[in-house]
Amino acid sequence: MLKFTAILTLLWLPSLLMNWSSLDNFFAWRHQLTMYTGLLGLGFMCFAVLLAARFRWVEEKVRGLDKGYKLHKNLGIGATVSLIAHWLVIQSGKWLVGAGIVERPVRGPRPEGVEAINWHSIAEQVGEIAFYVFLVFSVISLVQAISYKKFKFTHKIGGLLVIAGIFHSLLLLDWNTGSIPMNIAIAVISFIGIWCSWLSLSGSIGRSNKTKGEVISVDSFSTQAGQSSAVRFAIKLTSEMSYRDGQFAYLNFHDGEAPHPFSILDYDDENQVIQFGVKNLGDYTHKLVNGLEVGQRVTVEGGYGYFQISEFSEQVWVGAGIGIVPFISRLYWLKRKADKQDLTFEKVHLFYCVTSKKEAFFHREIMNLLTHLDFIDLHLLEADKGQLLTSDQIVAAVQGKEFDVSFCGPQPFGNVLQTNLALAGVPKNRFHREIFKMR
Numbered sequence: 001m002l003k004f005t006a007i008l009t010l011l012w013l014p015s016l017l018m019n020w021s022s023l024d025n026f027f028a029w030r031h032q033l034t035m036y037t038g039l040l041g042l043g044f045m046c047f048a049v050l051l052a053a054r055f056r057w058v059e060e061k062v063r064g065l066d067k068g069y070k071l072h073k074n075l076g077i078g079a080t081v082s083l084i085a086h087w088l089v090i091q092s093g094k095w096l097v098g099a100g101i102v103e104r105p106v107r108g109p110r111p112e113g114v115e116a117i118n119w120h121s122i123a124e125q126v127g128e129i130a131f132y133v134f135l136v137f138s139v140i141s142l143v144q145a146i147s148y149k150k151f152k153f154t155h156k157i158g159g160l161l162v163i164a165g166i167f168h169s170l171l172l173l174d175w176n177t178g179s180i181p182m183n184i185a186i187a188v189i190s191f192i193g194i195w196c197s198w199l200s201l202s203g204s205i206g207r208s209n210k211t212k213g214e215v216i217s218v219d220s221f222s223t224q225a226g227q228s229s230a231v232r233f234a235i236k237l238t239s240e241m242s243y244r245d246g247q248f249a250y251l252n253f254h255d256g257e258a259p260h261p262f263s264i265l266d267y268d269d270e271n272q273v274i275q276f277g278v279k280n281l282g283d284y285t286h287k288l289v290n291g292l293e294v295g296q297r298v299t300v301e302g303g304y305g306y307f308q309i310s311e312f313s314e315q316v317w318v319g320a321g322i323g324i325v326p327f328i329s330r331l332y333w334l335k336r337k338a339d340k341q342d343l344t345f346e347k348v349h350l351f352y353c354v355t356s357k358k359e360a361f362f363h364r365e366i367m368n369l370l371t372h373l374d375f376i377d378l379h380l381l382e383a384d385k386g387q388l389l390t391s392d393q394i395v396a397a398v399q400g401k402e403f404d405v406s407f408c409g410p411q412p413f414g415n416v417l418q419t420n421l422a423l424a425g426v427p428k429n430r431f432h433r434e435i436f437k438m439r
Contacts, residue, residue: 001074008043011185012036018178026102030093035174037086039182042169044079045162046193048072052158053196054206054304056242064306066248066435073142080138087131119171127168134161159197166190206250206301213237215296216273220289221361230279230322230361231289232265235298237272242303245333246326246434249274249302253288260284263325263408263434264303266332274300277362279322307434309333312404313346316394318417320353320409324362326434327408331369331376348376349397353409356384391420407433 016023016032023029050058051072054065062068096102137157170190173183199205213235220228241249243264252259265275280289307326309315319327327350354360360380370376379397381387394405394417405421407414418431 015178041082048075049196065304123171130164159200243267246307247303247305252299310404314403323409
């Protein structure tokens with residue numbers, strides 16, 4: 001995001017430098033800052049909708065859709081800050097003139113003749129209304145006070161706001177030689193913004209990555225009588241899908257809910273069967289875990305993500321709770337590789353962190369897979385027995401060798417672990433995680 005901001009700033013600078021000699025009053029500076037903050041706001045908004053379009057080539061550039069959505073959120077914050085600054089710069093002229101601090105600039109007489117449509121005034125009004133709506137939109141998006149279903153619905157308003165911002169910007173372009181680089185950038189950004197906004201508003205995002213399927217098996221796990229705590233289910237697909245170990249997919253059960261992302265447990269490309277493991281963690285997953293049935297229709301969109309195996313021979317994997325799922329997909333991938341060729345891994349330490357033994361839903365499945373993978377050591381840690389994973393325990397397990405850490409689990413746990421490992425001498429770029437947070 002810093003690089004993108006720097007690029008936009010460099011595109012604005014020619015306008016500033018070529019008009020430097022005329023920057024001798026408040027309104028001249030106000031004009032330049034209005035153009036700059038407007039450029040940043042529009043750029044951040046259009047970049048955000050580009051990320052939301054879920055193009056595979058964009059996902060590859062940002063190293064995973066999960067990373068892309070984190071950047072999408074930061075761009076939303078950046079757009080909010082930029083547009084507030086844009087509004088303040090514009091309003092500052094009215095405020096200072098009203099306070100008698102500066103004098104209103106003298107405008108030339110209006111041309112005589114038949115009055116035409118004042119597009120300049122319309123663009124200003126559209127921009128102001130869109131700004132107020134955008135502030136409400138930003139609060140809804142960032143505070144997370146509404147359900148995921150309502151969030152997905154209201155988030156489509158973002159496409160309309162981008163189009164309104166483009167309309168406002170294109171009609172208020174600064175036409176001089178110094179503004180040519182900035183205007184070209186605005187034209188390109190506007191094209192991308194309109195294209196991606198249309199995909200969002202028409203419901204076309206991810207269409208090329210979707211395939212239909214039907215649930216063919218459901219296995220429930222319970223920690224208490226009367227309700228399921230987790231479920232493992234398989235879906236028979238009607239066509240092949242793009243997949244790599246450690247990825248996730250969006251599932252749409254056509255139940256009136258928005259598609260939700262879930263880590264893929266395994267994918268059999270020969271039989272076109274994909275499997276998932278889901279834990280009861282909220283309203284939607286509670287309904288899914290306790291109500292899923294064989295025969296249900298489902299649309300699968302994916303796979304997404306770049307949470308793949310690193311090239312280091314010494315590795316540490318940490319799966320906390322349902323975060324173990326992408327590592328099981330790795331085990332299945334490694335098993336298939338082991339059947340065909342020799343592997344180069346010296347040692348992998350897999351830490352499976354659970355609240356209690358009864359919540360280690362996939363322990364038996366992991367043990368069966370490890371009979372084919374003797375270079376992987378499984379460490380089952382049960383929190384109710386005081387077995388809490390620490391950075392010291394990880395360093396002791398690998399005996400001080402250089403290693404990579406892959407983590408999937410609760411964000412606070414991952415933050416603490418990464419910080420403590422950094423203090424122990426493990427570089428932060430050796431700590432890989434999936435940011436499984438889509439809003």
